[in-house]
Amino acid sequence: MKKALKDIFGGFGSLVTGMRITIGQFFKPTVTLQYPHQSLKMAKRFRGHIELVRDPDTGKALCFACKLCERACPSDCITVDGAKLEGAKKKSVTAYKLDFTKCSLCGSCVEACRDGAIRYSRDYNLASLNKDEFIMDLFEKLETEAKADGFVEVPKAPVAVAPQVPGLTPAPAASPIAPAMPLAAATPAAAPAPGPAAGTSGGSPA
Amino acid sequence: MTFVSNLLSYLATEPFRLVVCLLAMMAFVGLNAAYLVWVERKGAGRFQRRPGPTEAGPAGLLQPIADALKLMSKQLLVPAGVDSLLFRGAPLLVMSPALMSLAVIPFSQTLTACRLNVGLLMIFALGSVNVMAIMLGGWSSRNKYAIISAARVVSQNVAYEIPMLLVVITLVMVSGTMNLNEIVNQQQGWFWHWNICRVWVNPLMPVTFLIFFTCMLAETNRAPFDMAEAESELVAGAYTEYSGMGFGVFFMAEYANILLGCGLATALFLGGWQSPIPGLPGGVLWFLLKMYFLVFSVVWIRWTFPRTQFYGLLNLSWKILIPVSLFTLVLTSGMLKLMRHFGFGV
Numbered sequence A: 001m002k003k004a005l006k007d008i009f010g011g012f013g014s015l016v017t018g019m020r021i022t023i024g025q026f027f028k029p030t031v032t033l034q035y036p037h038q039s040l041k042m043a044k045r046f047r048g049h050i051e052l053v054r055d056p057d058t059g060k061a062l063c064f065a066c067k068l069c070e071r072a073c074p075s076d077c078i079t080v081d082g083a084k085l086e087g088a089k090k091k092s093v094t095a096y097k098l099d100f101t102k103c104s105l106c107g108s109c110v111e112a113c114r115d116g117a118i119r120y121s122r123d124y125n126l127a128s129l130n131k132d133e134f135i136m137d138l139f140e141k142l143e144t145e146a147k148a149d150g151f152v153e154v155p156k157a158p159v160a161v162a163p164q165v166p167g168l169t170p171a172p173a174a175s176p177i178a179p180a181m182p183l184a185a186a187t188p189a190a191a192p193a194p195g196p197a198a199g200t201s202g203g204s205p206a
Numbered sequence B: 001m002t003f004v005s006n007l008l009s010y011l012a013t014e015p016f017r018l019v020v021c022l023l024a025m026m027a028f029v030g031l032n033a034a035y036l037v038w039v040e041r042k043g044a045g046r047f048q049r050r051p052g053p054t055e056a057g058p059a060g061l062l063q064p065i066a067d068a069l070k071l072m073s074k075q076l077l078v079p080a081g082v083d084s085l086l087f088r089g090a091p092l093l094v095m096s097p098a099l100m101s102l103a104v105i106p107f108s109q110t111l112t113a114c115r116l117n118v119g120l121l122m123i124f125a126l127g128s129v130n131v132m133a134i135m136l137g138g139w140s141s142r143n144k145y146a147i148i149s150a151a152r153v154v155s156q157n158v159a160y161e162i163p164m165l166l167v168v169i170t171l172v173m174v175s176g177t178m179n180l181n182e183i184v185n186q187q188q189g190w191f192w193h194w195n196i197c198r199v200w201v202n203p204l205m206p207v208t209f210l211i212f213f214t215c216m217l218a219e220t221n222r223a224p225f226d227m228a229e230a231e232s233e234l235v236a237g238a239y240t241e242y243s244g245m246g247f248g249v250f251f252m253a254e255y256a257n258i259l260l261g262c263g264l265a266t267a268l269f270l271g272g273w274q275s276p277i278p279g280l281p282g283g284v285l286w287f288l289l290k291m292y293f294l295v296f297s298v299v300w301i302r303w304t305f306p307r308t309q310f311y312g313l314l315n316l317s318w319k320i321l322i323p324v325s326l327f328t329l330v331l332t333s334g335m336l337k338l339m340r341h342f343g344f345g346v
Helices: A002-026 A068-072 A108-112 A138-148 A170-180 A195-201 B002-011 B014-047 B063-073 B084-104 B119-140 B144-175 B180-185 B205-219 B244-269 B284-302 B310-341
Strands: A050-052 A078-084 A091-099 A118-120 A135-137
Touching: A002 B014, A002 B284, A050 A091, A050 A138, A068 A078, A068 A108, A091 A138, A108 A118, A135 A138, B002 B014, B014 B063, B014 B084, B014 B244, B014 B284, B063 B244, B084 B119, B084 B244, B119 B144, B119 B180, B119 B244, B144 B180, B144 B205, B144 B244, B144 B310, B180 B244, B205 B244, B205 B284, B205 B310, B244 B284
Parallel strands: none
Antiparallel strands: A050 A118, A078 A091, A091 A135
């Protein structure tokens, strides 16, 4: 009898305790992260896919297309292209493609890079219905990010054409060679135009 | 204005009043069933430190509508080999007693669909139909889980009907009537006139309320007594074979029964529409406040306690609730006799 009564009162007490605890939780703030609307910031050492590192002053890539990463990659997923730009001391990267479908995230490329020009990104939202989205143009990504962060896009000097432009003073020398300029400038209307205009507009051959 | 009042008085005449009351009750039950699901899901979320539904509409308020549309647009499957008549009839049978019982619940002094002298008796008579409907649904499904669930429902409800009725008999002895309006009227005044606090008639009155509430949880098959729909053991119990709105109706009936049970507990023990302080005007708002507080407690209990085992469930009823309620019954009748003898009115 004594034990039965003790069971009843003890049991009822434990029920009350349980309900007190849950109502306490009820009034505390929620801890859910609303994923598609919010997302976690990944840890500093999160190893996502690689990305190019930007020069904080110019907004350009630090990479000078030495292709060490391309060679270090065991799965052949990196393709780098570079060219020597006019007036630059080193080569500059002009294309950097990562085929993420093949990448095993081993990190050999980052280890191989001597100048810290590539690093792991903290991007983890990597889901797509289309395989092509995983062939990433990291160079383009860097350029668009730089633009978004307020770096003015410096008009690129033509890669292939630039060395062919003769003369140290482009203004007077431009007119005789004008027909040799790229298509955009070679229209009949543009042909008799003053030299400097034609010279500068021949910017991007692509 | 005269037009409106004419219309109202016209609607209050008998055949129209019936239709209006029926429509209002069905709308009330439908709305509540839909939004109690929302309350349940929101509450479950908050108890587990999650926000619950948030995407459909502000604070997920359109979620019940989306759920209802989904259920209604689904095909009603009738599996081969089921007892077709019973299988189709069970959802109707489970919903209608809850709706009918709601007719005698006094929402306020004037807002009662049907003032019945034996209102309380009617609720308990129809309450058993609800059990039978779930049993029939499980029985006719031709499904092992459903049949186990049907057997559980019956034994559980038989076990809990007894203490509930004993408690209600206690209360009827104290009130001297089965008319719910009358019972609420007797609880006028300060909140210690409510039946739950009338300890001078029966020192165990609060315990009586707890027994009633526990039995109500068991009768409506709510956690921690949801043996009929024990997902982890019986898929969905008696509702396993039901699809679309067939399941939806069972689901609505569960909430309708919760509403009815909480409304009944409010009227019997918590003073119904009476305000707790004599100065404040009573009314339907007080009733709804008390009823929804009890409904919230039901959700609160569900997300606090794990499901009991079946023998635990029956032990609780036969070894604790029935002896205690029998004791309160004897105690109350003794006290009433003594008080009459010594000339105290109750």
